[in-house]
Amino acid sequence: MPPAQQTPADAPALECVGVGFAYPRSPSPVLENITFRVERGERLGILGPNGGGKSTLLRLALGLLRGHSGTIRVFGMPPDEARRRGAVGYVPQRVEAELGMPMSVRELVTLGAAWRVPPWRSVPRETSRRVDEMLALVGAGEFADRPAGKLSGGQLQRAMIARALAAGAQMLVLDEPMVGIDAAGQRVFADLLARIHAQLGLTTVIVSHDLRAIVAGSDRVACLARRLHAHAAPQGLTPQVLAELFSHEVAGAPGTLTGMHVHAHGADECCTEPHASPSGPVQLGVSARRPEGHKP
Amino acid sequence: MTLGASSSPLLELLTSADMGPMRAIYATALLAGLAIVVLCGVLSVLVVVKRLGFVGQGVSHSAFGGIGVAAVLAALGAIQPAGTAEFAVIVAFCVLAALGMASVSDRRTTPVDSAIGMFLVGSMALGAVLVQVSQPIARAMGNPPMTRSWESILFGSILAAGRADALLAWGVALALLACVWWVRRPMLFWSFDEESAAAFGVPARRMRLALMVVLAVAVVTAMKLAGVILATALLVLPGATAMRLSDRLWPVVGLSVASGVVGLLAGFAASIELDWQAGPSMVLLMTGLFFGAAGWSRLARRRAA
Numbered sequence: 226m227p228p229a230q231q232t233p234a235d236a237p238a239l240e241c242v243g244v245g246f247a248y249p250r251s252p253s254p255v256l257e258n259i260t261f262r263v264e265r266g267e268r269l270g271i272l273g274p275n276g277g278g279k280s281t282l283l284r285l286a287l288g289l290l291r292g293h294s295g296t297i298r299v300f301g302m303p304p305d306e307a308r309r310r311g312a313v314g315y316v317p318q319r320v321e322a323e324l325g326m327p328m329s330v331r332e333l334v335t336l337g338a339a340w341r342v343p344p345w346r347s348v349p350r351e352t353s354r355r356v357d358e359m360l361a362l363v364g365a366g367e368f369a370d371r372p373a374g375k376l377s378g379g380q381l382q383r384a385m386i387a388r389a390l391a392a393g394a395q396m397l398v399l400d401e402p403m404v405g406i407d408a409a410g411q412r413v414f415a416d417l418l419a420r421i422h423a424q425l426g427l428t429t430v431i432v433s434h435d436l437r438a439i440v441a442g443s444d445r446v447a448c449l450a451r452r453l454h455a456h457a458a459p460q461g462l463t464p465q466v467l468a469e470l471f472s473h474e475v476a477g478a479p480g481t482l483t484g485m486h487v488h489a490h491g492a493d494e495c496c497t498e499p500h501a502s503p504s505g506p507v508q509l510g511v512s513a514r515r516p517e518g519h520k521p
Numbered sequence: 522m523t524l525g526a527s528s529s530p531l532l533e534l535l536t537s538a539d540m541g542p543m544r545a546i547y548a549t550a551l552l553a554g555l556a557i558v559v560l561c562g563v564l565s566v567l568v569v570v571k572r573l574g575f576v577g578q579g580v581s582h583s584a585f586g587g588i589g590v591a592a593v594l595a596a597l598g599a600i601q602p603a604g605t606a607e608f609a610v611i612v613a614f615c616v617l618a619a620l621g622m623a624s625v626s627d628r629r630t631t632p633v634d635s636a637i638g639m640f641l642v643g644s645m646a647l648g649a650v651l652v653q654v655s656q657p658i659a660r661a662m663g664n665p666p667m668t669r670s671w672e673s674i675l676f677g678s679i680l681a682a683g684r685a686d687a688l689l690a691w692g693v694a695l696a697l698l699a700c701v702w703w704v705r706r707p708m709l710f711w712s713f714d715e716e717s718a719a720a721f722g723v724p725a726r727r728m729r730l731a732l733m734v735v736l737a738v739a740v741v742t743a744m745k746l747a748g749v750i751l752a753t754a755l756l757v758l759p760g761a762t763a764m765r766l767s768d769r770l771w772p773v774v775g776l777s778v779a780s781g782v783v784g785l786l787a788g789f790a791a792s793i794e795l796d797w798q799a800g801p802s803m804v805l806l807m808t809g810l811f812f813g814a815a816g817w818s819r820l821a822r823r824r825a826a
Contacts, residue, residue: 287720308722315720322714326570327764327773333713337721340706372768373713385717392721 236301238396238428239263239286243295246281255281257452259295265395268422268429270443272436277450279432283400286430287315300395311341314389316382318401324374330384331369334360337388352391359390362424363417379410383417390421396428397421403438411437418442531794550679550799551789553687557743557755558785560694562778563701564739565760567732570712576733577756579622579637580615580740581749586644587614587741588674589651592667596659602667608689612741618644619737623729677748679799686746693742697735704731709770751800755781758807765814780810 240262247254255278263269273279284290286297288308299307307313328336334356339348360369363383368376373384382402389397403411418441421427431442439446448454534540534547568574591600591610600606618640626636652667659666682690701708711718711728719725736756743752763776788803795802 289716289719308720311722313720315717317714317717322717323570323572323712325764326713327566327768327770328709328713329769332770336706336710336713340710340718340721340723342706344703344705374768398720 236298237262238265238267238300239269239430240298241282241286241295242297244282244285244297245294246278246285246290246292248281249292255451256285256293259449259453261447261453263396263428263430265428266426268418268442268444269431270439270446271430271432271449272439272446273434273449275434277434279434279449280400282449283398283430283432287313287398311392312395314386314392314394314397316385316389316397316399316402318404322373326373328373329370330365330373330376330387331356331360333373334365334369334384334388334391338391338393355393356387356391359387360384362390362421363387364413377410378405379407379413382406382414386417386421390425390427394427396430399429399431399438399442401433401435401438402431403433403435403441411441415441529794530796531790534793546680547789547793549684549687550682551785553682553690553746554679554785554789555782556687556690556694557746557752558759558781559778560697560739561743561752561755562759562781563698563774564736565756565758565777565781566763566774567701567708567712567760568736568756569760569764571732573732573736574753574757575634575637576619576622576736577740577753579641580619580737581744581752582641583615583618583644584611584741584744584749585648585674586618586651587611587648588667589648589655590614592652592655593658595667596655596662596664598662598664602665608741608745611745612738614644615741616734616737619733620730623733674744675749677744677746677751677800679746682746690742690746693738697739700731700735704728708732747803748800751804754804754807758784758804758811762807762811762814765811765818780807780814784810 241259244256244259245254246256259282261269271279271282281290285293286299286304288299288304288306291305297304300312302310302312335348335353338356339352342348342352357366357369360366363386365380365383365387368380368384373381376384386397386399402414406414418429418431422429422442429442431438433439534543568577587610588607591602591607594600594610595602595607600610622633622636622640625631625639626633656666707718707723708728708731710721711723711725715725715729718728740752740756743755747755759777759781760773762780763773766776767773784803784807787806788799791797791802791806792799
């Protein structure tokens, strides 16, 4: 059993209090005064434009980046300790992996689950069984024996989710899960997240600039562009909030929201205010109004 | 023994009664070569997967710096020239150089290939200067000056390997293979995807340094017997060949070792039969094996399509 089981039982899955971060030799901070918490079993989406600090926050929470101000606690532990205990299952964006590596999906998933097994022992049978179960749960059973390098983007992503689940992680962190996945794959992915949540009740954090990814698997959304701009259910995302959020990406060029991936149907689904949604990518004007504070 | 012995030097070596001492020399060299080929065959898979082929170049050429340091120490009378102490100095220098390459490299400012390139030329220059400096010191101290030729360092001479060399090679090979076996799971996890592995708790930095140290020691050991060029070839060619033939981990490792062994045996045979130098014959044959494997896999893919 992975040592992640020993985490304090009452601590929230992820808690950030006044977190700030600036890269060395960079004049302006990437993150400022970020405060939020994710309860156990909750599904949080972190939405924000590219360059808005999502990846930085993710890497801080994963314990891959150090030097932040404020406090980050993962299951009540500092991120680095949570990392060493394997409490968090990370599903990377585009797998920056050596896809030429001669290994099957099953071998990769088994490594994630069994890399802590002492070298003189073989992989325990229950670990192999858990690997098979998780491969089946994510629908990777039929390509489990194919080499990882010969999978499609969606298949590889499912394999990476199986790896995180088989490793016994208590929180699943997905970085930009919709990138490079076609429309059919996105529906499969949304179903998969729902299935995982229903069966395992795992805490999930999805980080994306794509509203569809957030809507697919979140109960709550935190909008992040250097600061938290809103913190609400997906239904509470108003056009004003989105405009405010994404205007940071194009500072100095208001109105042209290049790089934005809010599509018409996504905006329809998440906006409660009745409004005429233009077809194609939504062009959101930049609101002059600044939100007064974070919505609780 | 009239079996056309005069027409085939290889047959004559294998069968003739008066070739006994020669056979012993070749057997020792083969034994030493096998240790190197088995070790490098396993490591080669990691080297190819992690794109570290240039590390072999960097570390093996760093040995020139180690030789320079050893030359100065020998001139001062601190160590014996061409002994175990000299080998230890060279190993230590190369391990430090490998760690230097790993720690200086940074994805944004100094990519790893630049870091390796710097240590490669820096060490060679240091070696050249130190060997020159050692000559007057040796004269002043009354010690014999270093006489090793650069060519022997580049190409090595595996036939000069003695029983002690073969034993040392097997000792190093078994020790390093044991280390790799010990960390095989985190090492493989890390090899596939460094950042994810780190997020799952794998000590990624320690993995990188461990692999660099293992490679450095392997390269220096291979180089002592087979020269800089063959050592580098042994870390790249077997793995590259095997990965053309299979995409399963353990078959790839097996094929990699096997292609190294075939290259070694065939290289020896060619060098005896045709009177070519052993090292270059082995490199040529292994390169040929790679192109053969590449062609075969392309044909197989075309037939499957």
